[in-house]
Amino acid sequence: MTTESTGNTPPTSAENPWPVRTVARKIADWVHRLGVVWVEGQVTQISARPGTQTAFLTLRDPSADVSMTVTCPVRLIRGIEPPLREGASVLVNAKPTFFLGRGTISLRASEIRAVGIGELLARIERLRRLLDAEGLFARERKRRLPFLPKGIGLITGRASAAEHDVLANAHNRWPAAPIQVINTAVQGPTAVPQIRKALSILDADPNIDVIVIARGGGSVEDLLPFSDEALCRAVAAAGTPVVSAIGHEPDTPLLDHVADLRCSTPTDAGKRIVPDVKEETARVHQMRDRARRALHGWVDTQCRLLDQLRSRPVLADPFAPVDRRAEDVELHRERGRRAMLNSLSHEQAAIASARARLTALGPAATMSRGYTVVQYPDAAGNLQVLRSISEVAEGTPLRVRVVDGAIHGTVTSTEPGE
Template sequence: MNSARPESSRPEPLRPESPAQSTPPPNSADHPWPVRSVALKVAQWIDRLGSIWVEGQITQINARPGTRTAFLVLRDPAADMSLSLTCSPRLLEESPVPLTEGSRVVVFGKLSFFTGRGTVSLRVTEIRPVGVGELLARIERLRALLAAEGLFDPRLKRPLPFLPRSVGLVTGRASAAERDVLKVAQSRWPAVRFEIRNTAVQGPTAVPQILTALRELDAADDVDVIVLARGGGSVEDLLPFSDETLCRAIVACTTPVVSAIGHEPDSPLSDHVADVRAATPTDAAKRVVPDAAAERALVADLTERAAAALRRWVSREERVVAGLRSRPVLAQPWRALDERANDVDRMLAAIRRDVRRVVDADGTELAHLRARLTTLGPAATLARGYSVVQRVTAGSAPEVVREVGEMPPGTQLRVRVADGAVRAAVIGKDK
């Protein structure tokens, strides 16, 4: 805040008022606040924040010779937000490290609201450049944090498609990395398609632009893999690719991401959270698309190997069949039958002999039983002069008579003898 304001802009002192006017009316459409009151209240609220430390990247420096105030713009590395700074030109001149646009700094100052223009500025009294050592220490702390959360776990890495429909490429405009990726990929697979998003790859605007490009490519249905490509550089140049927001965005992508940042010794955090780390942009191009010539050679080699394997299999099976055909059982299949024919004939003769013997023995026994049965049967008895007397009653079968009392005079009888039967009637009884 400015120490001296025009008299008209200062808050009016409180004056004794009548009881009817002791309470100010509430703010409403009928009782609006004037602009000066709102501006003064905002200035008072901002003034309560006091002095604060702020970190960011310098994106603009305006320090004209002979002026008493230098104007700077401090930008958040991971968001499209900035803050205006004012300071003494001596702070810039006496900095142990030359401050340029893109320098990462920590400043100490107090926010001021300029009521005349309605703007907020941070009046800086101290500027501390963030050195390479501090940047590396912060990266290591962030590396340990992300590793503890499991974002480096190999089980989270998604495999790259064998032949992507389209490759998303996030790189600097007209950069060597872009030329390397396109040249190598098209030489390996001429039909490859690219969705290119040119962004800043260093400086304070790099992270927001890369995040936007990642979201667009991840949402595209035909993009099967995304490549982040950048050439080599200093620690400060590669700093955006170790930003926590960018690392978490890479992990959140549903499309596989290849990180090809810098050269082999460079190792930003994006290499660890990405699904595949490529040593260079050229290596990334080799990983995302296959080599057509190599694939054709591989197909030809596999075809030849398959044909050779088939020929070996046929030869082996032919030898097996020849071995089977040379065996006696297949060379002379009837020999075993001929050898067993005599055994079969001998067994048949033995079976017939045994059957005849059993039949003859049973025939003899049957004849004996028939003779005994004939001797003991009623026909033989009748042949010896005996007869069978039966009483004939109308409506019933004849009944054998055993006693004289069963044949009263007049009883009709049937007398059976050896050669037939006669009918008779009882005319009397003899004692």
């Protein structure tokens, strides 16, 4: 017995490498330990040639680009009712098998069950509750579509009625609407990966403002890709608003709940992603008319206001207040002049009266009547008025004032009065 058959293979190294057969047997041992498993997937290829006992299927994960080969007896395929077709969802009870000669792994199926409509609907409902609980259906996270997108992305089947409806209605409403179309599979096992890839391309394009995913009507199995969890999460994570236009009015795949806008048909999507150029042109004309009327009304109001201001006395005759004030100034000046003249006249009369009294009381008036004033010098030499003959002696010099001058004399004698 060799070391390989006993399983006591020494550790591998550069000096002691394993041969290919040893590695293959070890992998086979690990695979065979897995035992029998139930696997769910979509059938993408069926090969059951006449005269052969073994059928080959390719089973694919609808949410990922992963597939495996399944082998089974031909009678197992032929015993399935209705007949198994590509794109169908199945449950396979199989045992993983590793083929040493080719170094490949496949599943050896002992039972294949087609997933019925009821089971599909139940799974969709469970997924719907899960996504709803996570908030992917919440109204708050849905975004409004741009009024006039600068670019529209359309994901739909090649040369499909949905593509024609979206393009025709969008261009009828807005002929200049730029639409970038990416054709993908819209049913079957390749639909979800292709739609997700197209979604990522359009979402990364800065010139795309809204993305439309459109498909015509179909059975529950045909519309199954649009209820796929991976696609729903990709739409929810997209940074560009997404419009769902799947099937007809009664069709409601999960994508309708996740998308930012749900349209009942592709025709409805073409009408809602762009405005109607005729309606907008009419609205522009209406707004221009309203603006013109509003402007004319405002101008008329301001003209009336200016006319009212211009008709006011202060603006109709701006010099009138100045003239009135000039008249007031002249009047007050005349009053001041008259008051000043009256005051001067009164003061002049008072001065004249005082002068007359002073004149009457002064010595000049007395001397004009013939009286004189006699003065003599005292001991200090100052002139004193002579009031008595006793104040002077003979020889005293005298100064006699008369009305028109003075006379100097000397006392020669005195004569007492009676």
